[in-house]
Amino acid sequence: MKKGVIIITAIVIILILFSILAYFFFGREINIDEIVDSDGDWLSDEKEIEIGTDPNKYDTDGDLFSDGREYYSIFPDEFEKECFKKSNGKTICI
Numbered sequence: 547m548k549k550g551v552i553i554i555t556a557i558v559i560i561l562i563l564f565s566i567l568a569y570f571f572f573g574r575e576i577n578i579d580e581i582v583d584s585d586g587d588w589l590s591d592e593k594e595i596e597i598g599t600d601p602n603k604y605d606t607d608g609d610l611f612s613d614g615r616e617y618y619s620i621f622p623d624e625f626e627k628e629c630f631k632k633s634n635g636k637t638i639c640i
């Protein structure tokens with residue numbers, strides 16, 4: 547009887563620890579995912595709307611250079627290390 551209670555208590559403690567760890571890691575990822583880059587051109591959707599490029603087109607003007615590459619070549623000081631959620635669901639940090 548006591549052995550069973552100890553095992554159940556140990557399992558509950560382990561589940562609580564995993565829950566805390568999962569909350570810590572996934573909670574951070576959710577915060578990162580608030581910045582979305584739907585077309586994967588390294589400019590956030592919000593930034594593309596602000597500067598007038600299409601957030602769903604990697605290369606809005608069709609000149610074979612991505613919107614992000616063109617933007618940061620003009621404004622290199624704005625190039626910062628940021629994390630984006632790509633359209634395939636993966637998060638990348640640049």
Ligand SMILES: [Ca+2]
Nearest residue numbers: 583585587589
């Ligand atoms: Ca984009």
Ligand SMILES: [Ca+2]
Nearest residue numbers: 605607609611
């Ligand atoms: Ca372009």
